[in-house]
Amino acid sequence: MSSAPAIEAARLLDLYEQMAVIRRTEKAVYDLFLAGLVKGTTHLASGQEAIAVGASAALRPDDYVFATYRGHHHAMARGASPQACLAELMQKATGLCKAKGGSMHLTYAAGNMLGSYAIVGAHLPMAVGTAWSARLRGTEQVSVAFFGDGATNIGAFHEALNLAAVWKLPVIFVCENNLYMEYTPIGAVTAADHPAADRAPAYRLPAQVVDGNDVVAVHDAMAAAALRAREGEGPTVIEAETYRHYGHSRTDPATYRPAEEVERWLKHDPLDVARARLEALGVTPDAIGKVDDRASAQVAEAVAEAKAAPPADIAEAFTDVWADGGSAWRT
Amino acid sequence: MASVKADAGTISYREAVAEGIAREMRRDPAVVCLGEDIGAAGGVFKTTAGLFAEFGPQRIWDTPISEQAIVGAAMGAAMTGIRPVAEIMFSDFLACCWDYLANEIPKVRYMTGGQVTVPLVIRTANGGGLGFGAQHSQAVENWALTIPGLKIAAPSTPADVIGLMASAIRSDDPVVFFEHKGLFASKGLLPPEGHLVELGKAAVVREGTDVTLVALAYTVPIALAAAERLAAKGISTEVVDLRCLIPMDMTTVLASVAKTSRLVTVEENPHQAGWGATVVSVVVDEGFQLLDAPVRRVASANVPLPFADALEDEVMPTVDKVVAAAESVANF
Numbered sequence: 084m085s086s087a088p089a090i091e092a093a094r095l096l097d098l099y100e101q102m103a104v105i106r107r108t109e110k111a112v113y114d115l116f117l118a119g120l121v122k123g124t125t126h127l128a129s130g131q132e133a134i135a136v137g138a139s140a141a142l143r144p145d146d147y148v149f150a151t152y153r154g155h156h157h158a159m160a161r162g163a164s165p166q167a168c169l170a171e172l173m174q175k176a177t178g179l180c181k182a183k184g185g186s187m188h189l190t191y192a193a194g195n196m197l198g199s200y201a202i203v204g205a206h207l208p209m210a211v212g213t214a215w216s217a218r219l220r221g222t223e224q225v226s227v228a229f230f231g232d233g234a235t236n237i238g239a240f241h242e243a244l245n246l247a248a249v250w251k252l253p254v255i256f257v258c259e260n261n262l263y264m265e266y267t268p269i270g271a272v273t274a275a276d277h278p279a280a281d282r283a284p285a286y287r288l289p290a291q292v293v294d295g296n297d298v299v300a301v302h303d304a305m306a307a308a309a310l311r312a313r314e315g316e317g318p319t320v321i322e323a324e325t326y327r328h329y330g331h332s333r334t335d336p337a338t339y340r341p342a343e344e345v346e347r348w349l350k351h352d353p354l355d356v357a358r359a360r361l362e363a364l365g366v367t368p369d370a371i372g373k374v375d376d377r378a379s380a381q382v383a384e385a386v387a388e389a390k391a392a393p394p395a396d397i398a399e400a401f402t403d404v405w406a407d408g409g410s411a412w413r414t
Numbered sequence: 415m416a417s418v419k420a421d422a423g424t425i426s427y428r429e430a431v432a433e434g435i436a437r438e439m440r441r442d443p444a445v446v447c448l449g450e451d452i453g454a455a456g457g458v459f460k461t462t463a464g465l466f467a468e469f470g471p472q473r474i475w476d477t478p479i480s481e482q483a484i485v486g487a488a489m490g491a492a493m494t495g496i497r498p499v500a501e502i503m504f505s506d507f508l509a510c511c512w513d514y515l516a517n518e519i520p521k522v523r524y525m526t527g528g529q530v531t532v533p534l535v536i537r538t539a540n541g542g543g544l545g546f547g548a549q550h551s552q553a554v555e556n557w558a559l560t561i562p563g564l565k566i567a568a569p570s571t572p573a574d575v576i577g578l579m580a581s582a583i584r585s586d587d588p589v590v591f592f593e594h595k596g597l598f599a600s601k602g603l604l605p606p607e608g609h610l611v612e613l614g615k616a617a618v619v620r621e622g623t624d625v626t627l628v629a630l631a632y633t634v635p636i637a638l639a640a641a642e643r644l645a646a647k648g649i650s651t652e653v654v655d656l657r658c659l660i661p662m663d664m665t666t667v668l669a670s671v672a673k674t675s676r677l678v679t680v681e682e683n684p685h686q687a688g689w690g691a692t693v694v695s696v697v698v699d700e701g702f703q704l705l706d707a708p709v710r711r712v713a714s715a716n717v718p719l720p721f722a723d724a725l726e727d728e729v730m731p732t733v734d735k736v737v738a739a740a741e742s743v744a745n746f
Contacts, residue, residue, distance in 0.1 A: 147494065181527035192529035197493055202517050208483045209518070212490020212498075219446060219472070219496055226490070239513075242483035249478065403528035404563055406586030412562065413662040413696070414614060 090140075090299055092364040096374060098140055098298050099357045102132040103378035105156045106354060108165040109329075111386050112155070112172060112186075116333055120390070121172045125186045128156035130296075130328040133353035134259050135160035137301030138227065141309055147195045147213040147226040149206040152187035153259075153327075154199030157229055161194035165382055169389035182395035183403065204234040207243035207256065214247065214254035214312075225312045226254045227305075233264030235278040244318070248286040253312035255305065258322045259295060265331045266339055283320035295323030296353040299360060326351075428598040430572035431461035431537070434579030435499060437607065439469055442497065445583055448475040448484055449501025449537075458503055459539055459598055481511035485536060489519055492534040497583055505540040505554045505592060512557075519588045520563025533586045535579075540568070541632050541682055542730055543596035548718040551726070553682035555630065556689050558590045559659050565613055566659035568592040570634035572602040574657060577611030585613060594632045614661030618670065622652035625676040625740045628667055628693055630656045633680040633731055640680075640736035649744045659689050667693060668701050675706035676743040680736050685713035707746035710739040 090098070109129040115121040128135070135156035142148070150157035158168055163179055171178030172186050179189055187201040197213065200206040210228035217224040234240050235258060247254045258279030262269055275281035283290035289311075293304045301323055308319035326348035330337035337345075358371055404410035425433060439445045447465060449457070453476040456463035466474045477484050481502055488498035502508055508515060515536070522530045542551035558566045565587050569575045575593070582589035619634065620641050629637035634655045641651035652670050656663065671677050677697055679690030690711040697709065715729040 147490075179527070180525060180529070183527050184525040188525045190526040190529050192526065197490075197530055198522060198526060200518065202513050205482075205486065205513055205518055208486020208514075209490035209493070211483060212487035212492075213494050214490075215487055216491040216494040216496045219491070220494075239482045239486065242478075242480035243486070245478060246480055246483040246487065250475075399527075403524045403526075406523070406531050406533070408528070410562075412660055414665040 090302060092361065092366050095299070095357065095361055095364065096366060096370070098136050099354070099361060099371070100374045100378055101136045101160060102298065102354055102357060103375055104165060104381055105132045105135070105159050107378055107382040108159065108168065108385070109155060111169065111382055113329065115169070115173065115386070122174070123185055124333045125172065126153035126332050127327070127329045128153050130348070130353065131259055131261065131325045132156050133298040133357070134229065134257065134295045134301055134323045134325060137298040138229070138257060138305045141302045141305035142225065142227065145195055145222070146224050146309070147197055147210065149197055149210045149226070149228045150199045151203070151206070151230055152199055152201035153231065154189050155186070158189040158191050158196055158199065161191050161196035163189065163191035163194065163196065164385065166385035166388045169385055170392050173389050174395050175389060175392040176394060176396045177392040178395070181399050183399060204230065204237035204239035206230070207234070207239050208246070210254050211243050211247045211252060214252035215250060217253055223313050224253070225309045227257060228254065229257045229259060231264070232258060232260040232262070232269040232278045235282060236273060244283070244286045244288060244320070247318040248288050251315070251317035254318045255308045255312060256318060256320045258320070259325055260322050261325050261327045263331065263340070266335065277322050279320050280322040288318050288320050290320040290322065292322045292324065295325035296351050297356050298353060423604050424601045425572045425604040426598065427572045427575055427600045427602070428459065428461055430575035431579070431593055432463050432465055434576040435462070436465060436468060437576065438580055438583040439465070439473060444495060445497045445499060446473050446475065446491070447499045447501065448477050448488060450477055450479055450503050452476060452501050457501065459595065461539070461593060461598070462501070481507055482514065485511040485514040486518070488534045488536070489514060489532055492532040493530050497533050499535045499537060499583060502536060502538040504550050505538040506549050506552050508538060508554060508557065515558065515564065515590065516561050520561050524563065531586055532588050535582045535589045535591050537591045537593060539595050540592040541594045541596055542719050542726060543632065545721060545723055545726065547721045551719040553714065555592050555659055556683040556687055559689050559692065560687070563588070564660060565589040566592070567613060567657065568594070568631040568659065569657060570597065570631050570655050572600070573605040573609065574611055576605050577609045578613065578657065580610050581613045589613070592631060596632045611657065614658050614663055616657055616663035616666040617655045618652060618666065619655045620651065620653040622650040622674065624650040624674055625678060625744050626652045626654060626667070626670040626674045627678050627680055627736065627740065628654045628656055628690070629680040630659070630689065632682050636731055636733055636736060637680045639733045640740060643733065643737050644740055647741070649740065651740060662692065664696050668697065668704070671697055671701050671704050675704055677705070678710045678712060678736065678739045678743060680731055681711065681713040682731060683714060684716050685711060686716045688713045707743040710743055712736050712739050
């Protein structure tokens with residue numbers, strides 16, 4: 084299916100490093116929350132890094148990306164720094180969104196990562212809209228909506244797939260199927276074995292189920308879908324099977340997951356999968372270890388910088404409502 | 415005067431919607447329309463008649479009955495260089511895509527720290543008086559008023575439809591544009607090319623000294639008719655057409671109340687949480703010393719809109735109800 088050239092060792096090592104940075108950033112968020120320095124809630128993406136990194140590697144810098152409230156990995160995969168993400172979560176003035184968005188709304192428009200949306204499924208029609216816009220402007224940009232398995236049961240998913248199919252738009256719908264809608268197994272509430280892929284044929288869309296923990300598999304599926312989209316062949320649905328290492332959100336210990344299932348998936352860690360691929364390509368454990376060390380140092384530095392950053396500017400509470408920068412509602 | 419051309423004709427409110435959109439589409443190739451039956455069909459209210467013929471399928475897009483996809487796609491397009499004008503056929507159907515009006519469109523700029531801007535217009539046919547029953551007759555401008563981050567326009571005349579449409583489409587902020595079903599057949603002067611009405615500027619459409627009526631859209635002609643009847647009773651009535659709910663032109667309202675010392679709001683939305691409550695709260699807070707009488711609100715009753723004409727009249731604001739309210743404060 085794919086005409087993408089095979090990922091070579093140096094490129095794969097780079098993707099491995101991106102995943103390693105995301106993994107360590109998410110661990111830092113977890114620790115900072117326990118230390119009382121991150122508040123509200125968080126939905127960590129540990130275990131799902133390969134989807135963001137593999138997909139981004141197959142996209143152009145000007146392609147559009149939309150994510151969910153579990154979106155730290157997508158912001159970073161599109162170029163947001165761990166420091167700016169951590170600062171946002173720690174309510175700092177240097178945060179990615181000036182501390183007005185928080186964990187669930189990380190956005191990095193400079194990388195055309197146009198937002199993380201916390202109402203399930205809401206961003207799928209938006210990705211259809213940016214794809215429509217790309218068509219109107221003749222730019223050959225592709226739009227990608229990443230969403231969870233739970234989103235496949237909400238109306239916006241179906242409205243978005245149908246409209247995208249009817250208008251044959253350059254959009255890729257990527258379901259991160261981590262097997263649980265929140266606390267409930269997706270299979271218990273969905274009349275389809277593959278919640279996204281099995282629905283695609285109803286809209287005459289091609290679908291592919293991939294190992295979401297294999298960065299190469301994700302990359303290859305995305306490269307093929309992006310090529311198809313750019314050539315005017317329309318949307319593709321990709322269902323990437325994966326597993327989250329933590330609970331749904333900060334307050335969820337995920338005790339509802341069977342121990343043997345957790346064990347099985349932890350053995351299929353995206354970092355381990357990539358490491359095995361690297362070693363098969365002749366990259367030494369020592370070289371991989373150096374990348375791990377560099378990722379650790381980068382995130383440690385990001386944590387220190389975020390901690391040292393000034394708190395959110397109170398005046399920002401009244402900026403950015405309107406395009407003129409202000410918030411006046413009356414005369 | 416030069417502004418009144420010799421050949422200036424009249425235009426209906428219905429035709430003014432298409433004319434207002436067409437003027438902006440001729441000006442700016444980034445303006446694109448989408449909605450149900452808006453293309454060759456010209457819209458169920460014929461408010462987009464002629465647009466498909468002039469601009470074709472690359473500018474006028476027929477959609478499925480998918481309100482979330484319509485407004486969500488408009489939002490995405492607006493983020494990336496397009497100025498979409500999305501039609502939601504009846505304003506009641508805004509409830510089908512309310513997530514976008516409540517959670518997505520008004521918040522995205524703020525929660526991204528200003529990284530994402532959505533210059534879009536959501537047009538919709540609003541209001542009652544036509545016997546369409548409870549799910550096709552509501553005046554829901556107060557729904558939008560509950561959400562910080564949306565601008566809200568609701569014109570009462572064809573000229574204002576064109577002038578406010580131009581400002582709404584040119585605005586870099588999201589605008590919910592309420593077109594009133596009960597006004598579609600009304601006629602007025604066709605304004606010259608380039609006619610603009612700034613968002614958030616109310617109009618004093620009748621001057622008076624005894625009582626101020628603040629009205630919006632469909633209630634403006636009701637207030638004007640009431641003012642005529644009140645004049646016959648010796649009560650001089652000033653009528654303010656608010657034109658927009660956000661920005662809300664309290665400067666004009668407070669200046670009028672300073673003149674008349676008496677205020678009645680004339681609203682079509684239900685009394686509970688209607689826009690007049692916000693107007694009144696500001697007047698009482700900042701202009702209490704201006705008032706010589708209690709403030710009254712004439713609004714629709716707090717019941718679903720009934721079907722039968724007689725029942726609908728009973729529930730909605732009428733000239734009789736406005737006259738009675740204005741008299742009660744004038745004679746206080």
